[in-house]
Amino acid sequence: MLTQLSPQDASFVFLESPTTPMHIGSLAIYDPSTADGGELTEESFTRLFEERMHQNPFGRQKLVRVPLDADYPYWIEDANFDIEYHIRRWALPKPADTEQLYKVAARLFARPLDMTKPLWEVYLIEGLDHVEGVPKGSIAILTKTHHAAVDGTSGMHLVELMHDLTPKPAAATRPAEPWHPDRQPSDMELMVRTAIRNLQQPFRFAEVWAGQAHSAIRKPSSLVGAQGLRGVELPKLQPAPKTRFNRDLSAQRSIGSTTFDLDDLRTVRGVVDGATVNDAVLAICGGGLRRYLESKKELPGSSLVAMAPVSTRSKGDDATSGNQVSAMFVPVGTDISDPVARLLAIRESTSGQKAGSTGVAARAMTDYAQFVPAFTAALASRLQSSLAAQMPSPPFNVSISNVPGPQVPLYAVGARMINSIGYGGIVNGMGLIMPVTSYCGQLTIAFTSCREMLPDPEFFALCLEESFDELCAAAGYKAKARKPSKKGGKGGGKKKSESKG
Numbered sequence: 001m002l003t004q005l006s007p008q009d010a011s012f013v014f015l016e017s018p019t020t021p022m023h024i025g026s027l028a029i030y031d032p033s034t035a036d037g038g039e040l041t042e043e044s045f046t047r048l049f050e051e052r053m054h055q056n057p058f059g060r061q062k063l064v065r066v067p068l069d070a071d072y073p074y075w076i077e078d079a080n081f082d083i084e085y086h087i088r089r090w091a092l093p094k095p096a097d098t099e100q101l102y103k104v105a106a107r108l109f110a111r112p113l114d115m116t117k118p119l120w121e122v123y124l125i126e127g128l129d130h131v132e133g134v135p136k137g138s139i140a141i142l143t144k145t146h147h148a149a150v151d152g153t154s155g156m157h158l159v160e161l162m163h164d165l166t167p168k169p170a171a172a173t174r175p176a177e178p179w180h181p182d183r184q185p186s187d188m189e190l191m192v193r194t195a196i197r198n199l200q201q202p203f204r205f206a207e208v209w210a211g212q213a214h215s216a217i218r219k220p221s222s223l224v225g226a227q228g229l230r231g232v233e234l235p236k237l238q239p240a241p242k243t244r245f246n247r248d249l250s251a252q253r254s255i256g257s258t259t260f261d262l263d264d265l266r267t268v269r270g271v272v273d274g275a276t277v278n279d280a281v282l283a284i285c286g287g288g289l290r291r292y293l294e295s296k297k298e299l300p301g302s303s304l305v306a307m308a309p310v311s312t313r314s315k316g317d318d319a320t321s322g323n324q325v326s327a328m329f330v331p332v333g334t335d336i337s338d339p340v341a342r343l344l345a346i347r348e349s350t351s352g353q354k355a356g357s358t359g360v361a362a363r364a365m366t367d368y369a370q371f372v373p374a375f376t377a378a379l380a381s382r383l384q385s386s387l388a389a390q391m392p393s394p395p396f397n398v399s400i401s402n403v404p405g406p407q408v409p410l411y412a413v414g415a416r417m418i419n420s421i422g423y424g425g426i427v428n429g430m431g432l433i434m435p436v437t438s439y440c441g442q443l444t445i446a447f448t449s450c451r452e453m454l455p456d457p458e459f460f461a462l463c464l465e466e467s468f469d470e471l472c473a474a475a476g477y478k479a480k481a482r483k484p485s486k487k488g489g490k491g492g493g494k495k496k497s498e499s500k501g
Contacts, residue, residue, distance in 0.1 A: 001182065002064070002074040002193075005148060010072040012147040012425075013063065013115075019251045020427050021112035023119070025144040026159070026437075027105050027255075028420040029128070031135045034167045035414030040139045042089045042124055044413045048162065049122075050083060054175035055161055058149040062118050067187045071194040078118055079181035086120060092127035101131050102255055102457070105142055109423055109448070110253040119146035134418065141412070147425055151309070156403055163410035163417065239393040241300035243293065245432040246397060248389040249450045256457035257421045257446035258464050260284075264472070264479040265443060271340055271475040275347040277443075278402050280471070281436055282306060282350070283343040285400055285445065286332030287467025292460050293334065303331035304397040307430075328353045329396055339471040388429025399424065402436040409440060421446045 005013070012022040032040040053059045062078040090108070092100055104125065113119050125140040150158065164170050185193075240246075262277070269280040285306065293299040308328045330349050333342030388394070403422070410417045421444055422435030431450045436443065445464055447457070454460055472479045 002076055002185065003061075004074050005063075005072050007072060009148045013065070013073055014069070015427060016112070016115065018112060019249045020425070021110070022147045022425045022427075023109075023113055023144045024147050024150065024422070024424050024435075025109060025142065026420050026422050028141050028143075029131075029134055029418045030139050030141065030412060030415035031418055032137055032139060032415040033135065034411065034416045036167075038137070040124070040413055040415040042087065045122075045124060045141075046083060046087050048169065048413050049087060051172040052161060053083075054179065055173075056158060058118065058145075059120070060118055060179065060181075061149075063115060063148070064185060064190070066190045066194055070191065071197060074185075074190075076182040076184070077180065079184070081118060081181070086118065087122045088124070090123045090125045092125060094127060095130045096127050097130050098132050099458070101125070101128060101140060105140070106253045106255045106451075108142055109144065109255065110251060113144060113146055119149055120144060138418065139415065156405065159410075159420070160406070163412050165408060165410070167411050167414040167416070169411075169413060239302075240305040240395060240397050241302050242392065242394060243300065243304065243397055244296070244298060244453050245449065246389065246391075246394045246429050247431065247453065248428045249426060249431055250452045252451035254449045254451040254454040254457045255423055255447065256461045257444050258461040259419065259442050259444045260468060261480045262438060262441050262443050264468075264477075268468075268471050268475045268477055268479075269343070271471075272343045272347050274351065275343055276350070278308075279343060279347045279350055281402060281443070281445065282308070282330060282332050282346045282400060283339065283471060284464060284467045285398075285434055286334050286336075286342055286346065287339055287470060288460065288464035289332065289398070290334040290337075291463040291466060295459075295463075299334065301335060303333055303335040305395075306330050306332045306398050306400045307396040309399070309401045332398075332400075339467070339474045343471065388427065391429060394429055396430065397432070399430065399433040400436065401433070405437050405439045407438070407440055419444065423448045426450065 016022045030040055032038055035044075049059075058075065060077050060081045061075040062081075063073050064076050065073045090104065092104060096104075108123055113121060121144045123142040125142060128134050128138045128140055129136045131138070145158075265277050265280050269275040269277055272279070286304070289304055290299060306329070308330055310328055328350065330346060330353075333345050336342040336345060401422075401424070405420065417439070419442065420437060420439055422437045423446060424433035424435050426433050426448060431453045432447060433449075434445060434447045436445050438444070447454070447460065449457075469479070
């Protein structure tokens with residue numbers, strides 16, 4: 001059965017290019033000593049995927065695009081699905097240290113997915129015995145999933161799906177119905193579907209409008225009228241300065257991370273009344289960006305602006321697939337030298353934006369986005385991608401997403417997950433994304449950038465750590481000793497001596 005992508009999901013398909021692959025993913029490290037037999041093998045991991053594939057809505061689905069992008073693409077069950085194509089083994093060259101792990105991960109992450117197959121890949125990376133702070137025999141698992149299929153919330157659901165709460169894996173469950181592949185539709189069939197949908201558009205528009213009008217009777221502020229979203233406080237955007245992260249991308253990637261203790265963050269946020277852990281994370285990122293750009297003599301006079309995704313899923317919404325997000329736009333205080341004053345400014349900015357109202361606005365706009373012709377949306381996406389880097393003032397400089405994770409240990413085929421680091425897709429004009437994840441009392445700030453924009457990920461990770469230490473000192477707080485953290489790596493083949501900071 002064909003399932004059509006929403007306009008928001010389809011936008012990630014339209015943005016896909018050799019230099020802007022639109023997948024997201026993670027790099028997780030596992031200790032196999034807790035597994036049966038003391039190892040995590042490719043065969044056992046593949047078997048786990050096969051047993052739980054029926055709970056993964058996009059596991060066997062591939063994209064079918066309508067000719068000329070006359071309509072939004074469809075998902076179909078792939079008749080040629082081969083799980084062995086998607087799960088692969090990789091060995092680090094010996095002796096491999098932390099930098100080598102990150103360098104390999106960056107190269108693998110930089111490769112676009114095959115858009116003719118189900119849009120995910122998993123790499124089991126061996127040879128971590130010399131990686132700092134990791135038990136010998138550990139395995140790293142790199143996952144890549146196209147953003148058209150998942151957002152941060154649905155991605156976290158899939159993480160939970162593939163793990164157990166004890167070293168003993170849960171018993172395999174049977175699917176409610178046997179899996180059946182779909183027949184590949186012809187171009188003519190797709191064009192006929194498009195013609196029928198176009199004829200139905202006026203009726204669907206009337207249905208959406210009627211729903212808005214019904215809501216307006218119960219709550220007048222929810223009405224969308226000719227003047228926009230009445231009664232909804234939309235974020236007030238300030239022009240963002242142009243930085244090294246707001247140019248055209250190369251095909252290479254630079255990735256890294258650093259980890260903090262969650263209790264430390266909960267303590268230091270208290271230096272500003274009402275500040276949240278997320279506010280403290282934004283302040284640390286702002287301070288790290290300030291230090292990094294200052295070292296390059298590129299610090300702008302006005303603050304960099306972060307786009308912070310906000311989930312718009314309502315209670316009861318399907319958490320397994322698709323994108324349902326709005327956004328807040330937050331100046332992260334790179335123009336403020338004092339860390340407490342920076343945190344205060346961020347707290348005032350985030351508390352002034354009503355995430356709930358923004359979510360209402362986003363859901364309403366999503367309802368109406370379906371009436372934008374797919375050809376127009378595809379053309380607009382490509383135009384935006386080609387022109388974004390030429391804009392004198394970008395709408396924002398960096399994306400910082402915070403997706404809370406489980407605070408109890410997770411196990412994959414019995415192997416305990418030590419840490420998990422998120423990575424995201426970047427586009428022309430916005431070449432830095434910083435996914436923030438938490439697990440078992442630790443919070444990790446990761447980052448993905450273009451290697452030409454961020455040639456020294458280890459130094460950027462150090463800037464984030466120094467920003468945190470600066471905030472702790474201002475709060476008069478001594479943080480716990482940090483564990484050795486995986487700093488960063490460059491993808492694309494340049495030797496360290498060839499990169500200039």
